[in-house]
Amino acid sequence: MSTSNRTVHKARIAFQSSNTVDSKERVDYYDIWAHNYEEDHNLMSFRAPHLAVDFLSEHFCGRPEETQVLDVACGTGWVTKLMTELGFRSFVGVDGSKGMLELAAKTGLYQDLKLALLGTQPLPAQTGVFDVMIIVGVWWEPNTSTDTWKTHIWSVMEMERTIRRNSTSVGLFTCTGSPSVQTLTEL
Structure with a gap:
């Protein structure tokens, strides 16, 4: 998990950005998002x-x-x-x-x-x-x-x-x- 200063606002933007229909774009985004993925999910209370x-x-x-x-x-x-x-x-x-x-x-x-x-x-x-x-x-x-x-x-x-x-x-x-x-x- 990243030690960055992520916020709920940044996490919400990350979630919205992951909602592309194009599978290649989505995979590319997840490659970049990987380091903040768990932290963003925790910020959004994803259970x-x-x-x-x-x-x-x-x-x-x-x-x-x-x-x-x-x-x-x-x-x-x-x-x-x-x-x-x-x-x-x-x-x-x-x-x-x-x-x-x-x-x-x-x-x-x-x-x-x-x-x-x-x-x-x-x-x-x-x-x-x-x-x-x-x-x-x-x-x-x-x-x-x-x-x-x-x-x-x-x-x-x-x-x-x-x-x-x-x-x-x-x-x-x-x-x-x-x-x-x-x-x-x-x-």
Whole structure:
């Protein structure tokens, strides 16, 4: 996290600037924003990472230390940091921003990190090896409601493909359309 003198006003501007429809512009922006990302989210009282991990803690019945986690849209590794407090130890992260992945790598918590633009192709992850797939705080601002449904269908299909079949498997998805709206779904 940055030690800058960020303000709520600067954080609000950063959020607004990230809402471009063009995926290349968005990735470029996230590369630059990476160093202030967590601080800006905290300034805006963004609670999705904590809510998702709390939900997982309440509903996961497996052994965290033996669990394979796919952290989609892993960003800086914020969710993974919280999950380690619950005993999770094995993580693969995927994100569309090189800048975010560089910060995630610095946490030392991931066994593998992969660059991929979400929603456009299958995730670069093996089929059926993960016990938990978590997506938190994904900012999808598509052009039409049809694009929204395509993106959600893509997410569910990828969750279905990557999650291992057994009694303790959990898929956890939280998608955010704006800093004030949070949706949490257990699959």
